[in-house]
Amino acid sequence: MTTSKQPRQSGSGRGQRVTIADIARRAGVTPAAVSLAVNGRSGVSDATRERIMAIAAELRWEPSPAARALAGAPVLTVGMVLARPAEVLGTEAFFGAFVAGLQEVLSRRDYSLQMKIVETTDAEIETYRRWFAQRRVDGVVVVDLRQDDPRIPALEDLGLPALVVGGPGHHGSLPSVYVDDAHATRLLVDHLAGLGHRRLARVAGNEDFLHTLLRDRAFTERCAELGIDAITQDAGFGTRGAEVATAALLARREPPTAIVFDSDEMALAGTHVLEEAGSRIPEDVAVASYEDSALTRTHRPPITAIGRSAIEYGRVAATRLLEVIGASRNRRGSSAESVQESRAIEPVLVVRDSTRPEGAAPAPAVPEASDAGLPSS
């Protein structure tokens, strides 16, 4: 339907809006009956329910979220606060895609996402406190999990339904979804070791983040198990750090023959440094990334990466949070167990030319499809 053909709203907004009282009058019932009917609750006969619904549709009634919220119903909004410089949203491909995945699931359930960018973790916690006090959101999704994260006890205290993105561990009694970083690390190390590499380096992102620590640990452990050299080079935030770190690796007496970067952007930045130094990829040095995106796919050579689809990650997180919110509303002591349970997303390795010896056949294991559904156990 073309909206320009729709009948104009009478009064153009100002003035009388349609309420359940109007519907009730027309249907010859009380407003309470209308409420029961439109919310699909028992208490009205099927016949009256249908009549009420028809009238509601005819009158183009829209429920008032404010009135519903004031009367105690859920506000149908979930929140997410980012304690990061605003630039990151634009820079890190992960966030955009993650948000898109969240939105997709939330929209379908008539929920909306409210976002806020703040400067510090204290400000983030204060935002949760206010959102909760104002009943602005039904729940929140928490990202950028850290060790001993102060947000966890704060949220536990508040009792605001929350889903933690990150783990395993360090999320207290809150439910979480996470990609198994130790597993991802093993996939990468094993792949490179299988190609004959004996000196691996990892260019590591922000060391405050839990996943950085988990990767550090797994990287060192796995390399030790396989009896190969492991170099971890800290790069901090952003592409600049990755460039410096890569240069530092090249300057070593014995440079690594393969480098794994913590993000797609870091991998690109590092690759450029390698190329400028005359290193060929993958002949002189193999390159892989913990983060997949359009960038790794489009690059020449295409870069081998862990395919945790950020969109799918967002979808899983949203689904999980809605479960948590639902459970917290129906808590008749029916157990919080199932709610607190965490969910792991299995990482898969997408092998591309940046680690593929010239002329080798494409690895058949994983199709190149950009958004193949990841298994969510």
Place this chain on the structure above:
Amino acid sequence: MTTSKQPRQSGSGRGQRVTIADIARRAGVTPAAVSLAVNGRSGVSDATRERIMAIAAELRWEPSPAARALAGAPVLTVGMVLARPAEVLGTEAFFGAFVAGLQEVLSRRDYSLQMKIVETTDAEIETYRRWFAQRRVDGVVVVDLRQDDPRIPALEDLGLPALVVGGPGHHGSLPSVYVDDAHATRLLVDHLAGLGHRRLARVAGNEDFLHTLLRDRAFTERCAELGIDAITQDAGFGTRGAEVATAALLARREPPTAIVFDSDEMALAGTHVLEEAGSRIPEDVAVASYEDSALTRTHRPPITAIGRSAIEYGRVAATRLLEVIGASRNRRGSSAESVQESRAIEPVLVVRDSTRPEGAAPAPAVPEASDAGLPSS
């Protein structure tokens, strides 16, 4: 302050929340007086106002957005709906940064941003209709402006405050902010012509968008004025189209010596095709982009681009929308003129090595700073 040290909320949310009635009781006034005081309106003496504010703070009172909205106050939320595949959010660096800019200004004014992703333009319009009917938002920002855009009359009909991102023109009576694409085009063409190029090509994005049309027109016109060849190659959405388009350009009897891409991602994709074909940049073919980002900066060679900072764009849009919302609340016939006025953002050209002849000195005109404030006339 560390939040874990904060006193726990009594009752942990369930049960009694602090209301203006509580404050009124403690202060020995009526709830109405409290309302006036906390909202900074006249009607209470300074002494009582101060006393009330102190008590509110002490009781950690938080206003109820639902109650306020129900009583007719603004809901302090603006909406943005994207009728695009969810992937775009993650793929296009522009959107993430634009949203970050929006957030920054909105947060400061205690507004929040509500986003929704839909499939079609009709669904987008339907969303506006519902948001308006439900009083869910105080206003909306409209992106991806097209020619004869059906959203414009729909929003005009509704009377929902809206800010259009795009133009000039084609936004009806709604206010808009836009980057002057004709101007940007002239900057690019003049720069390349000044370097001696006589055969320019433009790899054009989605032709549905108004800015694509404006660029098409300006590109052809300017090249004609300068007496040089202009080739416009349509590429549609995404990187794949840019690759095909670039290959097509290379296959011409007389390939262009310079190519301008409609986005940073397209420029990268095209560049890779050029390099694979053995073209050196900028020696064999110069490359430039209408869109700047971390990608163009990090690439080797760094890519010349139009520096419309997406973050700044978002900031300007948010500021403008809040003005519009404010004006629509105070409309005492005080004129909608100042409200409808559009605002142009001046494009600047950031020259980098992708168009710079080997050995040439860096162009001094524009500093490389990533987020230098753009002049907003």
Place this chain on the structure above:
DNA sequence: CTGAAAGCGCTTACAG
């Protein structure tokens, strides 16, 4: 299965 009532927390005229 239905009806009448109270209440959610605020704002806004309207009298004093």
Place this chain on the structure above:
DNA sequence: CTGAAAGCGCTTACAG
């Protein structure tokens, strides 16, 4: 400058 009241549009017990 202050007080008492009505009303925003719902939902939720609580009687019939």
